[in-house]
Structure formats: structure tokens, C-alpha cells
Amino acid sequence: xxxxxxxxxxxxxxxxxxxxxxxxxxxxxxxxxxxxxxxxxxxxxxxxxxxxxxxxxxxxxxxxxxxxxxxxxxxxxxxxxxxxxxxxxxxxxxxxxxxxxxxxxxxxxxxxxxxxxxxxxxxxxxxxxxxxxxxxxxxxxxxxxxxxxxxxxxxxxxxxxxxxxxxxxxxxxxxxxxxxxxxxxxxxxxxxxxxxxxxxxxxxxxxxxxxxxxxxxxxxxxxxxxxxxxxxxxxxxxxxxxxxxxxxxxxxxxxxxxxxxxxxxxxxxxxxxxxxxxxxxxxxxxxxxxxxxxxxxxxxxxxxxxxxxxxxxxxxxxxxxxxxxxxxxxxxxxxxxxxxxxxxxxxxxxxxxxxxxxxxxxxxxxxxxxxxxxxxxxxxxxxxxxxxxxxxxxxxxxxxxxxxxxxxxxxxxxxxxxxxxxx
Amino acid sequence: xxxxxxxxxxxxxxxxxxxxxxxxxxxxxxxxxxxxxxxxxxxxxxxxxxxxxxxxxxxxxxxxxxxxxxxxxxxxxxxxxxxxxxxxxxxxxxxxxxxxxxxxxxxxxxxxxxxxxxxxxxxxxxxxxxxxxxxxxxxxxxxxxxxx
Numbered sequence: 001x002x003x004x005x006x007x008x009x010x011x012x013x014x015x016x017x018x019x020x021x022x023x024x025x026x027x028x029x030x031x032x033x034x035x036x037x038x039x040x041x042x043x044x045x046x047x048x049x050x051x052x053x054x055x056x057x058x059x060x061x062x063x064x065x066x067x068x069x070x071x072x073x074x075x076x077x078x079x080x081x082x083x084x085x086x087x088x089x090x091x092x093x094x095x096x097x098x099x100x101x102x103x104x105x106x107x108x109x110x111x112x113x114x115x116x117x118x119x120x121x122x123x124x125x126x127x128x129x130x131x132x133x134x135x136x137x138x139x140x141x142x143x144x145x146x147x148x149x150x151x152x153x154x155x156x157x158x159x160x161x162x163x164x165x166x167x168x169x170x171x172x173x174x175x176x177x178x179x180x181x182x183x184x185x186x187x188x189x190x191x192x193x194x195x196x197x198x199x200x201x202x203x204x205x206x207x208x209x210x211x212x213x214x215x216x217x218x219x220x221x222x223x224x225x226x227x228x229x230x231x232x233x234x235x236x237x238x239x240x241x242x243x244x245x246x247x248x249x250x251x252x253x254x255x256x257x258x259x260x261x262x263x264x265x266x267x268x269x270x271x272x273x274x275x276x277x278x279x280x281x282x283x284x285x286x287x288x289x290x291x292x293x294x295x296x297x298x299x300x301x302x303x304x305x306x307x308x309x310x311x312x313x314x315x316x317x318x319x320x321x322x323x324x325x326x327x328x329x330x331x332x333x334x335x336x337x338x339x340x341x342x343x344x345x346x347x348x349x350x351x352x353x354x355x356x357x358x359x360x361x362x363x364x365x366x367x368x369x370x371x372x373x374x375x376x377x378x379x380x381x382x383x384x385x386x387x388x389x390x391x392x393x394x395x396x397x398x399x400x401x402x403x404x405x406x407x408x409x410x411x412x413x414x415x416x417x418x419x420x421x422x423x
Numbered sequence: 424x425x426x427x428x429x430x431x432x433x434x435x436x437x438x439x440x441x442x443x444x445x446x447x448x449x450x451x452x453x454x455x456x457x458x459x460x461x462x463x464x465x466x467x468x469x470x471x472x473x474x475x476x477x478x479x480x481x482x483x484x485x486x487x488x489x490x491x492x493x494x495x496x497x498x499x500x501x502x503x504x505x506x507x508x509x510x511x512x513x514x515x516x517x518x519x520x521x522x523x524x525x526x527x528x529x530x531x532x533x534x535x536x537x538x539x540x541x542x543x544x545x546x547x548x549x550x551x552x553x554x555x556x557x558x559x560x561x562x563x564x565x566x567x568x569x570x571x
Contacts (some may be wrong), residue, residue, distance in 0.1 A: 374463060417427070
């Protein structure tokens with residue numbers, strides 16, 4: 001039969017049509033140092049597709065006014081557009097209700113919000129907040145400050161050498177005085193995907209709420225806050241192909257309702273007299289002042305874009321890029337991959353023997369390749385790994401396998417320049 | 424020569440691989456630590472002044488090729504020279520690495536190898552870190568704690 005000649009396993013179609021998607025990103029059509037831009041720093045910030053840029057432009061041109069206060073049609077429409085994005089975010093992370101979505105400036109502000117309200121309210125002298133060695137400074141310093149203020153202690157769950165969290169130690173570190181766990185979903189420096197759902201279950205058995213720093217996860221994984229059962233989830237617009245200046249704090253309604261206001265001023269009040277002020281319901285209680293309205297509109301366009309491309313396709317594509325890059329770089333003599341966790345997303349850290357990450361960055365930049373070199377705002381992690389810094393390539397939906405090959409070629413060039421090191 | 428080859432000249436790479444005057448000076452009269460918080464480069468400089476002369480100088484630290492080579496070559500440059508010459512030498516070196524120099528200041532000697540840095544503005548900090556640090560070390564000398 002003719003059918004029998006068809007191979008039983010057909011080569012899988014690539015998850016994404018990258019060539020087509022790249023055309024959505026104006027900046028990727030530009031050039032660096034006379035060469036096409038190979039942008040491998042999406043973990044720092046993603047580039048923006050035309051629909052996001054255009055949505056913001058169009059809103060300024062045609063739909064702009066302040067929100068939540070105007071009696072006129074334009075303001076009502078702007079308010080509706082803004083609130084519609086809240087519902088988009090709700091669907092994006094599968095929150096139960098849209099009022100569980102608070103718009104903030106970014107992940108950093110989201111974490112500071114929880115530190116300045118819930119943590120400040122609950123922490124008594126001797127109480128503990130538990131983080132991990134993998135955290136970004138923004139998920140360390142706010143807790144450190146509130147601990148200093150309240151006489152609490154910041155505890156740290158350790159990692160193994162491969163960059164995976166030591167879950168047994170994490171569980172032991174959860175004590176009777178732990179008041180909050182704050183943990184990255186995906187490590188920005190190593191790409192480690194933490195088993196957040198399991199960690200939340202462990203914490204909840206001790207009635208400890210968990211904040212998840214999702215800045216590095218939201219662009220790469222399908223986030224489901226109900227499945228994770230986390231109490232708070234924070235992410236930034238600019239890392240999910242949206243604009244800078246806007247981000248999201250998800251919080252379970254019950255917790256948000258019990259929290260005092262964060263910043264105070266207009267927009268977050270019900271009534272004000274010099275004797276007494278009453279505050280609005282959630283989420284507005286946490287959105288004092290005129291928000292980044294156009295940023296929120298841009299975020300909505302970015303989530304639409306991600307929805308159209310499909311996060312599962314993106315995750316599959318980036319997973320292939322990550323395996324390809326890991327293999328390609330590991331085969332360059334003198335290159336060591338830093339962070340070999342079983343589950344990783346979006347980020348590849350490495351060191352080149354005899355070449356400091358800044359030199360690697362400069363040489364790659366001459367090839368038009370943009371990567372990050374440094375401590376990645378994770379100095380305690382670098383200390384733990386015994387490294388002053390690493391080079392980090394990070395991937396977005398627009399990166400191609402050809403770009404991974406150019407990265408490997410660039411790293412070979414680094415070895416040519418620095419490689420004769422007698423070590 | 425490409426900009427990259429200009430930056431990573433053989434003399435610079437040589438000092439990166441085999442830093443001279445590396446370590447800490449027990450008999451130091453002046454010390455200072457410098458670091459670049461943005462990239463995590465760290466350097467400490469210790470030196471012994473006899474009168475106004477830099478009799479000995481060492482540096483320690485971790486950093487990129489440019490930061491390490493600059494520190495190493497700076498110690499060679501300053502050793503045996505009068506400390507009073509430092510501000511002028513530092514100014515000339517800064518002019519060199521930022522590309523402000525029109526006429527190459529010949530008295531910088533081997534340090535002229537750092538002219539290539541001027542094509543890489545983000546690396547100027549790497550090249551000048553050790554110089555800022557030694558300047559800080561000498562300025563502390565106004566408190567006559569260590570001067571013999």
C-alpha cells in the first residue's frame with residue numbers, strides 16, 4: 001500500500017514561523033555595527049511588536065483621556081479600555097476575578113507593595129521571611145528592609161550546584177515564625193524553573209502565604225495562578241513584549257482585602273475629610289494617582305499578541321532554542337554552562353575560560369549580538385556559585401536557530417582573542 | 424586594525440593574563456578599594472610612598488581584561504614616579520580613553536595602548552577604575568596616619 005511508504009513519524013513542524021514573526025518587530029529589521037541585530041537579551045527586556053507600538057500610538061491619538069472620573073464619553077471609553085486590560089490579565093494568568101489584578105509599575109513595585117502592606121502588617125520581631133539563593137535583588141532587598149524595620153529575619157533556602165532549589169532544605173527552613181515565602185518562578189540568572197506549585201503546597205501546610213516573582217516566567221510559561229495556588233504573583237509588562245512602566249500584582253482577593261493601602265492619594269479613596277478618609281475596594285485601593293493608562297493599553301495589546309502566537313508554541317520554540325544553544329556553546333572549548341537545572345526556561349548563563357563576561361559582551365557586540373554580562377542583579381547567587389559574573393544569552397519568540405549559531409560563532413571568536421591563555 | 428583588535432592589543436592581553444605587581448603590600452602607606460557597582464569589578468590598590476615617590480605599588484581584584492590590564496600597567500607606570508604627577512597623568516589617561524586627546528601625550532608611554540578604549544564608551548569605566556582608586560588612596564594621605 002502506498003500509505004506504508006509514509007514514515008510513521010513525520011518531522012514535526014517548527015512551533016513558530018519565526019521569519020514571519022520577526023517582521024512584527026521593527027527593531028529587528030535594523031542593524032548593529034553594520035550587522036543585523038541578534039537580540040539575545042530578552043530577559044532584561046523584550047522588544048516590542050508593531051501592534052503594541054501602534055496600539056499605544058493610536059490610543060494617544062484617538063482614545064486618550066484620564067480614567068475613572070470623567071463624565072464625558074471619551075473618558076468613559078478610556079476607562080473601559082483600561083479595565084478591559086484588567087480582564088485580559090485575569091485571563092492571561094487565570095485569576096478567579098479581575099479585581100485580583102492590581103496595576104503597578106513593574107515586578108519591583110509589586111513586591112514592594114506586598115512588603116509595605118502585608119509584610120509590614122504581619123511581621124513581628126523574630127518573625128521570618130523566606131527567600132531563595134536564586135532571587136533577583138528586587139525579591140531580596142524589599143524583604144530585607146521590612147525585616148530591618150520590624151525586627152524580623154530574612155532566611156534563605158539554598159540551591160544545589162546545578163542551580164536547582166534544595167527542596168528539602170526549603171521545607172526545613174519553613175518554621176513556626178515564617179510569615180511569608182517569596183520565590184522566583186524562573187531564575188533570571190540561570191533560567192531554573194522552580195517547582196512553585198509544590199513549594200506553595202508545602203508553605204500552605206504551615207499556613208504561610210507565598211509571593212511568586214514571575215517576571216522571568218510570564219514571557220515563557222503559561223501561568224495559571226489558580227493551579228499554582230500562590231497568594232501573590234508579580235510580573236512586568238516590558239518583559240512580555242509590552243511597554244515599560246507597567247506591571248501586575250495578582251493577589252488573592254481575601255488577602256488584598258485585608259491589606260492596608262500602599263500609596264495614598266487620589267483615585268484610591270471613597271471619601272476624604274480632614275478627620276477621616278475611607279478607601280475604595282480592591283484593586284483600586286492600591287492604584288493611587290493617575291496610572292500609566294497608555295502603558296496598560298500597550299500591555300493589553302502585548303497580551304493579545306502573545307495569545308495569538310500562543311504561549312505553548314512560544315515555550316516549545318524557546319525550549320528548542322535553549323537546547324540548541326546549550327549544546328552549541330558547551331561544544332566550544334573553554335566554555336562552561338552555568339546552571340544545569342532539570343527544568344530551565346529562556347535563559348542560558350555561561351562563562352568563557354580566560355575571558356571576563358564584559359569582554360565577551362564587547363566582542364559579541366562587535367558581531368551585532370546583544371547579550372548581558374554581569375551579576376544579573378543576583379549578587380548572592382553569584383557569590384554562591386563562586387563567580388564574579390556570567391555571560392547570559394536569553395531568548396524571545398523572535399529568536400532563530402541561525403542566531404544561536406551566530407552566538408556560538410561569536411563565542412569562538414572570543415576564544416580566538418583570549419584563547420591562547422596559558423592556564 | 425579593527426576596533427576590536429585595537430582594544431585587545433597584545434600588550435593589554437599580556438597584562439590581563441599575567442598581571443604585574445599583583446597582590447597586597449604589607450608595608451603600604453596608602454590603600455583604597457574601588458569597585459564598579461554596575462558590573463561588579465573590584466580592585467584594591469596599596470602603595471608605599473617614600474617622600475613623594477611611589478616606592479612600591481600593588482593591586483588586587485577581579486575584573487575584565489581592560490580593568491585588570493589597566494590596573495597592572497598603571498602600577499608599572501606609577502612605580503618610581505612622583506605621586507604629585509598622578510593628577511596630571513590621570514587626566515591625560517582619561518583624555519586618552521575618552522578620545523579627547525588630539526595630540527597623543529607621549530609621556531604616557533605604554534599606556535597609549537588604551538587608546539582603543541575610546542571606541543567603546545561603556546568600557547571607559549573599566550579602564551579608569553584603578554586610577555580612581557589610586558587617586559582615592561593618595562587623597563587619604565591628607566590624614567597623616569601612614570605617611571612615615
